[in-house]
Amino acid sequence: MSEKPQPERVLYCAVCSLPAEYCEFGADFEACKPWILQNAPELYPDLVREANKKNVDKVSNKLESVGISSSRNNAKLTAEASSAGASEPKQEVKRLPGGKIKKKLKQEVVIEKIVRNKRKCVTVVKGLDLFGVKLSDASKKLGKKFATGASVVKGPTDKEQIDVQGDIFYDIVEFITNTWPDVPGNAIYFIEDGRKVVAV
Amino acid sequence: MFRKFSSDDVSAQNQVKASVQRKIRQSIADEYPGLELVLEDLLPKKSPLIVVKCQNHLNLVVVNNLPLFFNIRDGPYMPTLRLLHQYPNVMKKFQVDRGAIKFVLAGANIMCPGLTSPGGALDEQVLEEKPVAIMAEGKQHALAIGFTKLSAKNIKAINKGIGVDNMHYLNDGLWKMQKLE
């Protein structure tokens, strides 16, 4: 027996979570490629060669698209480009018919209940910040009001949301409208069975 | 085993008594002598050791919310892949050829020909019903934890059908469960 072995550090892909050398067998190798080129190019020499070849085309493409975007109102486009593009359009499609299709960055609060472990659940509150409410403040108030844990966390699209432990689904609307009069009751939505419904 | 595994499959979790903790440590040390010196770091005597019981007689050994080992009924403890990646030399190794990788990563058991082909490799000392690390041709890190159905010698001699059961593989439910609350 020798001395105490030191733990090895394996480079895991930030996209698919596998050791980088297995990205090519992951669910979506394409999605991993930009990360690989940045972090583990030595594992995929072919990829690097391919990328270098493409680079020439890419640069010209990029120039073109910059040209296009600056011709429209560019503030909005940059905002769109930086937020995870995938989730935004999905919400747009999901909107129920009713003629009330509004702008993408709609001022609204969305409340969703997420059940874990069958018994435990978390109530997720998104969008309070759009009404000028400070999330850290709100999370403290929610935790206090419902005598539970509440925290500000980054949601899937990198937007901050508040997670409140426990099911506070039906008391929360009143509390929000009372505490923050700037938030109108009709801007609060529940997500029930994957459908978005007005809370009041 | 862990194809669709999630925290919903947990049926009970208990902090075990010191005597049980000792027993678990001992059987891990017996199975993996290479881990003996780091066992105090992995399963500190002072930190609570949680045994999480799941469906299908599966138990997970969890310390500080990290799943480190699993076993079935009273079977041998096997490290999770994340742990094995840190201490790759504590298990005996088999290697599958490149063609088998995608099947192993889909949860398939390991067929003898994938181990005996030119891209494969066997550790002759491995007997039947033993845990092994499953490596892959051209890759540095393990992609699965297996439990042999046949000894290495018989895998070579019989060379058909399933040689090793695939217990745990990259991207299965246990892999995705990095932390257990």
Ligand SMILES: [Zn+2]
């Ligand atoms: Zn990847």
